[in-house]
Amino acid sequence: MSLSRSARSRFGALALPGLTLLGCVYLWGVTGDFRAVSGRYEAIGPEFFPRLLIGALAIMCLVQIARSLLRPAETTAEEADAAAASGSVDWRNLVTALAITGLYAASLHTVGFLIATPLFQAALLGIVFKTRRLVTLVLVPLLFTAAIAALFIGAMNAPLPRGRWLFGTFSRLFY
Template identity: 35%
Template sequence: MALNDRLFGVLMLVLAVAYGWGTTQFPEPFGGAEAVGPETFPKLLAVVLALTSLYLIVKPDPDNAWPPGRTWLELVIAVVVLVAYTLLLQPLGFVIATTLAVGTLCWRMGAAPLRAYLTGLVSGVVVFLLFTYALDLPLPWGVLSVLEAD
């Protein structure tokens, strides 16, 4: 059964390399090279993914097993939610898309629907405010763009 981990590790290593290469395609920031630019965080993610992938390849879990059918269904739902999130982020805006994505994922993990979507709303608003005002990294307003101040 260690083959499962090794196969997954190889696939994730390929993803890490592709993702890392993608970060090198970002345009150079205005004003020359900076120590920390828009590619820094994605590069860190690529390195962490590569290291954990190598660990899975070198030291797989001897007792791993494929999850049962219900777990596969939940994993497919999670992937569909995340793909929909990326597609809806620009048109709906960060807060609404995040509310829907986080709320749906929380609900699928067993939270009551009202609490799940309230958690999504609070998460979306807090992260939006943090990125937009504290970090000065604007996130998409989407349908809320009528509220956007110039």
């Protein structure tokens, strides 16, 4: 599951600027829709600054790519530092962690903060960090959720989602 070092070192040198370059092309297209209603901004409109930045960003990405291709020795040495510092990447674990957080965020609206949060925390501990101690898996989420809820809801009136239907009714028992 780990990426070879040379492939990793090419990520920053080629892949990232390459992707950014593609992004620039797309965003430049989007700026075509920025049209000011009033004529008073003719000289410098809402699209001027974004286009300036997109242009500069594209140029810098090209410079980076050119540097990597023309002087591979110099740049790979640079990248190797970063790669060596972090060791091999466990992609499955990373994607799982991101997916769990994404799922948590997506479920908040329906399930509500009070129910979704301990589930998210237990999933993170159990699946991503592979905690097997039942005490940790149960107690930590309950304590953390209570503490965060007390701070954000109790002390600050932050609009944390309550959830819908039955979940909403449940949340309303607390706040």
